[in-house]
Amino acid sequence: MLLVEIALRLAKDGEKVKSNAVRALGYLLRFIRFNNHSDTVDDPSNSVFCGDPVWLERMVHALISCVTTGNVKVQWNVCHALSNLFMNNTLRLADMPWASSVYSILLLLLRDSNNYKIRMHAAVALAVPVSRLDYDSSFPDVVQGIEHVLETLSSNNLSSPSNFKHRDNLKKQVTFTALHLFGFVSPKDDQSLKGFLIKKASFLEDWLKSLCSLFNNDEDQPLTSEAINDKDGFSPNVAQKVMVSSAVKSLIDVYTSGNQHTVAQRFEQLARSLQ
Template structure:
């Protein structure tokens, strides 16, 4: 659609700049709706890069209104889920600049995935319902890591591939 790039651009701006955390949560959720890299059109690379930048700076967000405190965790969870979704689509994207960007950001992504993988133990130690959520989270993380492995293999970065394979092996589905 001709209007799609404008929509994705506005959603990224809202996610990055809105002072209202509920709006940011909804923008992140909307960015996770397309089911394939193709559905994002020419905006796929921008969405991945924008989400990565937001993730990298999420901890430094200034919370201006006390009412936003209660939504901070929900925002972090939604941005994480959205990022996992778009990363899982990255291997099928033929955007070489995006693949170069993902190679450049491999150290950050590796640390981010290590944190996610370590949080899996906390999730699985909860109730039976938590275990189901934990399994879904494991699957999302695993799919995103496998996609990145494909990207790094296509760019012939074997040291990075090995690090992400080690992360992948640490997830027991």
């Protein structure tokens, strides 16, 4: 398709042009229909036109390349584009050979970028996939990566005074993403991930307690406007509570299956506090 070819060529241009090209690729990746098995193909907004899988691979690799060759604005737009990619309901992410590379790039940006806005939008993208299956073999790395960032942000260390104003938004988004991911953990996960969650039980317990304490506040304080506002039928506070409850219950199952009964009992107390 001509639009795809133009965007791919422009993605190799100068920074300003590359930034716009990345946004265009993201828009195309959101709406191109790449198979005929989606539950949403009857919705015109989700099926602008059918796409060649070869285009898909070229577009994704162009985005990955732009992370290493682009400036801050380009990297921010890459995160936004990958969010759009994950929103494409005609893709089976678990079947995509490039999926692990995409998750690795987002984790790299979230962990190492000096720009908090880039880190925040990388966290947004990591929270878009709607099922455990979408993360496939990358799931343990994504869970461990988000926990490490969460733990770092929970300390009082700031990497740069210039990032201070963005720190709260980043922390809220990482919290949302972490809850999203912890809601998917289960006794069926590999032993290395379960061992990691057992090792981090004390931190996770304190962190979840701090979130539970927020529900004593009568005011709705969403974790992040980007993440919460689309929860149809729920106030921000209710949506957060549902996510925290889901994460706690999933962790209880993991700890119980690992014979960590004392730990599981403490998390059960957290679960009861949310009822």
